[in-house]
Amino acid sequence: MNTQQYPSSGAPPALPGRKFAMRKLLAAAAVTSIAVTGAVTGGMAASASPVTSQAVRGTEYIQVMSTSTADGPAVAIARGVFTAAGQAHFGETRIGTVVFPGGTITLSHRVGRETPQVDPRTCLDIISQSGTYQIVGGTGRYTGIGGHGTYQLSLEFISARSHGQCTSGRPPVAQQELLRLSGPVQL
Numbered sequence: 001m002n003t004q005q006y007p008s009s010g011a012p013p014a015l016p017g018r019k020f021a022m023r024k025l026l027a028a029a030a031v032t033s034i035a036v037t038g039a040v041t042g043g044m045a046a047s048a049s050p051v052t053s054q055a056v057r058g059t060e061y062i063q064v065m066s067t068s069t070a071d072g073p074a075v076a077i078a079r080g081v082f083t084a085a086g087q088a089h090f091g092e093t094r095i096g097t098v099v100f101p102g103g104t105i106t107l108s109h110r111v112g113r114e115t116p117q118v119d120p121r122t123c124l125d126i127i128s129q130s131g132t133y134q135i136v137g138g139t140g141r142y143t144g145i146g147g148h149g150t151y152q153l154s155l156e157f158i159s160a161r162s163h164g165q166c167t168s169g170r171p172p173v174a175q176q177e178l179l180r181l182s183g184p185v186q187l
Contacts, residue, residue: 056081057186060147062098064088064179069157069171073099074179081185088179095136103140109133109151123159123166123173128152133181142187149183 058081066074073087076098086100098105112131118124130152138145157175159166 055186057184059182060149060185062181064177064181066177067175069173069175074177076100080182100142103138103142105135105142105145106137107133107135120166123161125155125157125159125172127155129155133183135185138187145185145187147183147185149181151179151181153180154178 060078060080060082062076062078064074064076068074073089076086076088078084078086078100084100086098088096088098090096094108094110096107096109098107110132111129114127114129117126130150132150133148135145135147155175155177157172159168160170160173161167162169
């Protein structure tokens with residue numbers, strides 16, 4: 001497999017399926033960050049113990065998964081201090097949201113390291129990315145939530161072909177995306 005690095009600008013070249021992959025990659029990172037935050041707060045809201053005026057703190061783990069090649073939310077599950085399930089929404093920006101029962105968590109992410117691999121013969125793209133996230137807001141049960149942490153993203157997809165060449169002009173043939181976030185939260 002040919003391994004290619006992106007230019008020092010950090011912007012990926014127009015690689016097969018890259019348009020869709022990058023959107024998914026950024027979305028996943030945002031979703032994961034949001035999911036981690038949301039999971040902590042969502043679990044608190046769903047717990048049997050009474051809610052007090054004191055802040056609840058602890059480490060939360062969020063996992064976001066998608067196999068869809070179309071735009072749309074991914075499934076998010078949070079565990080640790082709290083347990084909750086919801087949907088992660090992300091786009092092409094550094095801001096994303098995770099929607100849990102009773103509220104929404106908004107987060108911002110920053111890419112730390114990205115390692116892309118592209119095989120032009122098979123149109124297989126593999127992207128590993130790590131970075132950090134910050135919870136920047138919450139609504140409903142998550143009003144006042146705060147936190148930060150790290151994330152790991154693994155994205156694999158097979159680009160569509162057009163005239164015998166890999167193309168980013170169409171959605172990938174298949175895709176698997178897994179985003180894992182962890183860090184301290186306070187609500």
